[in-house]
Amino acid sequence: MQAASALFDIGLDNGVLKMDAKGDWRARNLGPIDGALRDFEDDSTGRDIVIDVSNLEKLDTAGAMVLQRIFRACTKRTEVSKIIGASPAHAALLEQVADHLAPCAVEPAGRNAFLMMMNRLGKGVIDAYFASLEVLSFIGFTLSSAAKVITKPQRVRLTSVFHHMEEAGLNAVPIIGLMSFLIGAVVAFMGAKILRQFGADVFVVDLVAVAVLREFGVLLAAILIAGRSGSAFTAQIGTMKIREEIDALRVLGLDPMEVLVLPRLFALVIMLPVLAFLAAMLGILGGGLVAWASMDISPVLFLTRMQETIVMSNFWVGIIKAPFFAFVIAIIGCFQGMEVEGSAESLGQRVTLSVVQSLFLVIVLDAFFAMFFLEIDF
Amino acid sequence: MTANGLASDNIIEVRGLKTQFGEAVIHENLDLDVKRGEILGVVGGSGTGKSVLMRTIIGLKRPSAGSISVFGVDYFDADAKTQLDIERRWGVLFQGGALFSSLTVAQNVMAPVQEHLRLPSALAQDIAALKISMSGLPADAGSKYPSELSGGMQKRAGLARALALDPELLFLDEPTAGLDPIGAAKFDELIVNLKKSLGLTVFMVTHDLDTLHASCDRIAVLAEKRVIACGPLEEVRRSPHPWIKEYFGGPRGRAALDAKGADVGA
Numbered sequence: 001m002q003a004a005s006a007l008f009d010i011g012l013d014n015g016v017l018k019m020d021a022k023g024d025w026r027a028r029n030l031g032p033i034d035g036a037l038r039d040f041e042d043d044s045t046g047r048d049i050v051i052d053v054s055n056l057e058k059l060d061t062a063g064a065m066v067l068q069r070i071f072r073a074c075t076k077r078t079e080v081s082k083i084i085g086a087s088p089a090h091a092a093l094l095e096q097v098a099d100h101l102a103p104c105a106v107e108p109a110g111r112n113a114f115l116m117m118m119n120r121l122g123k124g125v126i127d128a129y130f131a132s133l134e135v136l137s138f139i140g141f142t143l144s145s146a147a148k149v150i151t152k153p154q155r156v157r158l159t160s161v162f163h164h165m166e167e168a169g170l171n172a173v174p175i176i177g178l179m180s181f182l183i184g185a186v187v188a189f190m191g192a193k194i195l196r197q198f199g200a201d202v203f204v205v206d207l208v209a210v211a212v213l214r215e216f217g218v219l220l221a222a223i224l225i226a227g228r229s230g231s232a233f234t235a236q237i238g239t240m241k242i243r244e245e246i247d248a249l250r251v252l253g254l255d256p257m258e259v260l261v262l263p264r265l266f267a268l269v270i271m272l273p274v275l276a277f278l279a280a281m282l283g284i285l286g287g288g289l290v291a292w293a294s295m296d297i298s299p300v301l302f303l304t305r306m307q308e309t310i311v312m313s314n315f316w317v318g319i320i321k322a323p324f325f326a327f328v329i330a331i332i333g334c335f336q337g338m339e340v341e342g343s344a345e346s347l348g349q350r351v352t353l354s355v356v357q358s359l360f361l362v363i364v365l366d367a368f369f370a371m372f373f374l375e376i377d378f
Numbered sequence: 379m380t381a382n383g384l385a386s387d388n389i390i391e392v393r394g395l396k397t398q399f400g401e402a403v404i405h406e407n408l409d410l411d412v413k414r415g416e417i418l419g420v421v422g423g424s425g426t427g428k429s430v431l432m433r434t435i436i437g438l439k440r441p442s443a444g445s446i447s448v449f450g451v452d453y454f455d456a457d458a459k460t461q462l463d464i465e466r467r468w469g470v471l472f473q474g475g476a477l478f479s480s481l482t483v484a485q486n487v488m489a490p491v492q493e494h495l496r497l498p499s500a501l502a503q504d505i506a507a508l509k510i511s512m513s514g515l516p517a518d519a520g521s522k523y524p525s526e527l528s529g530g531m532q533k534r535a536g537l538a539r540a541l542a543l544d545p546e547l548l549f550l551d552e553p554t555a556g557l558d559p560i561g562a563a564k565f566d567e568l569i570v571n572l573k574k575s576l577g578l579t580v581f582m583v584t585h586d587l588d589t590l591h592a593s594c595d596r597i598a599v600l601a602e603k604r605v606i607a608c609g610p611l612e613e614v615r616r617s618p619h620p621w622i623k624e625y626f627g628g629p630r631g632r633a634a635l636d637a638k639g640a641d642v643g644a
Contacts, residue, residue: 026544027491027495027497027505027543027544028494028495030497030501031495031496031497031498031501034497034498034500034501035498038500060544060576061505061508061509061512061541061544061576062501062504062505062508062544065504065505065508066501066504069504089575089577092574092575093575093576095575096512096571096572096575096576097508097512099511100507100508100511100512101507101508101511102507102511102517103503103504103507103517104484104506104507104510104511104517104518104519104520104521105484105517105518105520105521106482106484106485106488106503106506106520106521107482107484107485107521108482108521108522109521341525342479342525343479343480343523343524343525344479344480345479345480346525
């Protein structure tokens, strides 16, 4: 393609400005002359102008707009100012754009940066307040729906519950198993190095068993489920919200709580204890193998030592926490899904929020449990 | 087929097209020409693959067999630079508008202008304002996000973006669906005006009989996996094919025809 350019000459004709537009006035060529044209326009506002377009080779809407803009700005007496020499096609273009010259804002109006910052801070605080109220009301709503459904068990959507048990529970077994196996091994390695200095090698059993049973097993399972299933819940429900499927459920007389939220909640509350148990067992396996390989503590010795010193309460502490974590993850995942609005961007934000909030709450809850069990000496 | 003009008159040439999703064959042995400077309306029942045909022509779906040439070039055989050149010469309005939801309307319209033309931003803004206004949106729509607009306004914003680069060829997927009748009539008028002043060629998938009457120069009817009739409205209407008879002879078809007759009489 030949490099064409947009050109113009300015002259005076009997005291009236005369502009001669030449060449290829299509959008792609207007960049270089835009600055000069704007300067000219500012200098000549309110004087009269005759624009001669007879030498124009090519014109598109952008070029026609620029010509019209200059013409408008520079017209004082309508009987003097005119655009002359337009071919029929160019005249049609010039006419086409004439009514559409009003500028429009590109972004919502901005304000003072400091005020905006304060505004965001205040909005953040108020939003956090209302968001926590909304979460609380969502929890209440979920619990009351759950109570309603449990009194009429035929209304539990079993297919859906089992589907989510498979999706969120069974399919997560390999990754959770592998992670907790590795964490158990790492804990044993760490303990081995320090305990050997005191000649207390055998205490590695206590370390691994207590750490994995009380904390790591359930926490690891919960963290993985929050990342894996909490985000999926938000994305699934959020997409349905965007596509108005939630509204469709409502107008069909189906309760979204019952159809979407409760099956996910039940599935997680059932599956997370199972996953926590599995994680604990594999963590101990990992720790035991490391103890055997690097410290010559045989599996028999490991198990005997465990039976002698580790009380059952350690196991229960881990498992009791699991349904609570599951509840938090399912509630936050579904709640954030329901809060999605309109756009793909909002969906992304909500999925992020869902994971961050459920991880945060799981860990806060874990800290409370730790204090609680310490106080009651369990 | 009715194609007997000069080959260079055809801005789109589809020959022996076959498209399929897995086992399901959508089009088979489909031929279609779009002539420079015309508005071609593509009609057909639901599921006859009107939108798929459009998506195949604009290169979003690869055909299983056959050839498609746009501006005399086969898109799928072209190198990346030629593909880009072609993409700059057409504008596409998707069914739902397909606006970028993280950008305001004006930024949506400016996006292709700034990406392809590298214009000063003041000029790009002026161009965006012009296209937004030409598409029939109020000036305050420019700073709004797509989620704040109604369906009809989103469609207009989508048109503004499709027109951003002054395309030679415009693809419209059901442009008037979801618009109120007044808005739809204005939309038709806008397309015809743009065609006249810019020399646009328009490929329009539509269900709207009024649009067919008001703006289309020729109509292509999709059925039985191919184009069963193609020509001016009067010619296509006389086709004996049962679907075409039902389409134009049904209550809505007759109403639209009556309205046109009344216009001519007045």
